[in-house]
Amino acid sequence: MASASLVRRYYDALDDHDYDALEEILSPGFTQHRPDRTFDDREAFVRFMREKRPNPDTSHHLESVVTADDRIAVRGRVTDDGMTLFEFADFFEVTDGRLARLETYSR
Template identity: 80%
Template sequence: MDTESDARDDSDGDMRALVRRYYDALDDHDYDALEETLSPEFVQHRPDRTFESRNEFVEFMREKRPNPDTSHDLESVIAEDGQIAVRGRVIEAGTTLFEFADFFETDGGRLARLETYSR
């Protein structure tokens, strides 16, 4: 094991747990927990829009999400050097709505940036 990696706040295992908490919070509509996973400067870029702050993102998820009764089926989570790549599916009532790939960057043990791709 690399002792430098062990000493970091953003160890690979911690980052995988952080991103799983993020998706659990979305699926459970636990917006306080969602907010805790995100840095105040959180930014998300996705095909249909960009969110420039944690508050803007959480408000959208709480009040304006078009499909709030979905869940995220994570097929793979890869974490290294403060970055996390996730591949999965968004599911509603047992049916896959779309597949996605999310690419996160972390800062201080929180998610700071997210690039989302979907098909």
């Protein structure tokens, strides 16, 4: 699967609360580093998104997606009822057709 399609599926899975689809596109060793926390594996990340996500009713609006081989950069906004809560920049790495690493920055 093309890298841009893979990351779009990632955001769709989050917005649709489709945690089975989310788990399928993340490698077992998936990690996410963000300013407020780090997830060291796919299981911890999916569990957090399913059970502890602070505001599960948000949507991700992608402003730009830039791909270079196995790396993808995404700039976007998280909204709730059409209001922007924050902007983000996500940097993904793909391994064996799955998302393996994510660095997230927000403001």
